[in-house]
Amino acid sequence: MAADTPAPPRFGVEEEYLLLDATTGLPRDGADGMIAALPGLRAEHEYFHSQLETATPPCTRAAEAFDSLAEFRTAASRAATDRGLVLAGTGLPPVGGDAPGRVTENERYREIDRTMRGMVHRYYSTGTHVHVEVPSRDAGVEVFARIARWSPVLVALTSNSPIWLGGDSGYASWRYLQLQQWPSSGYPPSFADAAGYDEVVQQLVRAGALLDTALVNWSIRLSEKFPTIELRTADAQLESGDAVSFALIFRALAHRALQERETGAPVPEYQRDALRGAHWVAARNGLGSELVDPESGAPRAAAEVVADLLSHVAESLEAAGDLERVQRFLERRLADGGGAALQRRAWQRGGIDALLELYREASSADSMSSSR
Template identity: 65%
Template structure:
């Protein structure tokens, strides 16, 4: 494929973490104290006081993100231990999710809590979000449409919330099920251009379904703050290295989509129910079984679709210098069948204590 442009898009990664009591594993409201213990680092509140967020600067290379996230995790995890907490890279708390969380008293968070009511009282959802630079909102909409086919496969790679309310859920990503409660959820519909996207979101705000335009919860969306498209499918990851590898795959897929748009190639958008079903199956089984391509509905072994996705973006991965990093990541996933499987094995081996040890090992 002839490249319409040569520079890989810039990107950024946001990581969210749960703060769990180091003995019981229950969510613990330690964000305020932990942020105070991390002067000079980009440590921020999330929706609940038992959650913490950080973000990379705008990056051009994977090693820049690795330095930012790896350094933050190591420092924050050590500070958390001093406070009797574990900094946990997991999409949901394994225990304690039945208790309402304490909302951070930011005006926007309080407005969301008032608007969404009981649906967010226990919304401990914690993710790894990736931003990839786009030249315009029109181009961003076109890249999103071209990414749709591969979104379920990437979701399977990122699934990491199999234990909730003290039991196996039967899903690799139970967090995916919880995210479906929002007025905007699942994969976004196809839009003609950025103007139509903006009009639909503004209509949802005007009608009262969304507090503001930044509360769009499609699995991939246009960012309201940055000139990017944002992936929101991924659960928080056990290790920052895994979040970075997922980000590099997303960047390559987005770059492929942008180049196809620049070259005038038309997208092929999956039938919406097939796309939704493919995401559901990816959330249920992760990498342990079979997924299906939402373009044709044919079930295939999970790693057959992973290989096809990476072949689709091979030129972009190579051009950005990310091919080897992603190959190592996929090799790890072939061996361990993903972080959800690691969590299940730790849970079966030693319950909450096993999971806390696993979370510590990721920092």
């Protein structure tokens, strides 16, 4: 990286988890007790009482994010075991998703429940959200356009919700398909600047399609609270180490896009429906077969598309000291097929009992330390 090239931006990771009954695998309320048992570890409520959330502080290095999430998972996994629960890093509950969840006692959540009605009564969607710092909101919406073509492969890399209502959904990320119900969903349209972004969001609020400007559910959005862009496509991950490695890839994509902005490189155009189709293919296939080539739009082997992604961000990863870690992560994902494939194999081997054991092992300290 040249001396005058901006350093890779800071980033943060939000991890959400499901709380599942250790015997039945059904979602079970337990967030209040879990939060009380985890003082000082940034444990927070999510939409349902059967969900839990944490977040890293703003991070410069991968180790900072990993240490924050690993500390939380180790403590939370133990607290869950003590309460007859399993802390599950999965995008959806494999069983029990047909039962309405109990909404957290929060005025905004209650308003979402009232406004969105039956769409959120069983909204167990549990994800990994990544924030990356940007110099301005205008820069943020330009990053959206510059990384759009790579967004589908990010879905494939993090697909981790294949089992739904006690059976194989046929999709690597059934959660991603469920997200498409929201009034603002999928990859956002192209905007000339942040003012254009804000105007569309305000139109959705005025129309009553959004409760407020913070409820934007595009795959990537401007944060309402922080000077960041936020990627929301990823399912919750089996291991925190995988969530961190994924975050490093997204940071590298944003870093390269910001460099291109500084040099005045042309902003790529994309056709939104074609991009939507590429995301659908990624959510269906995961890493198991083919993805859509970011350049040609034609089907290509997933391994080849992943290799192209790595080549695209290698310089930015190298600048941050993250290249070897991400290389190891991608090699392992291609070898094991990713979280969706691991869950499918466990389900086929032993049903819900095998899945619960997979979730337990993935949240253990030994498993996470091997992901460094």
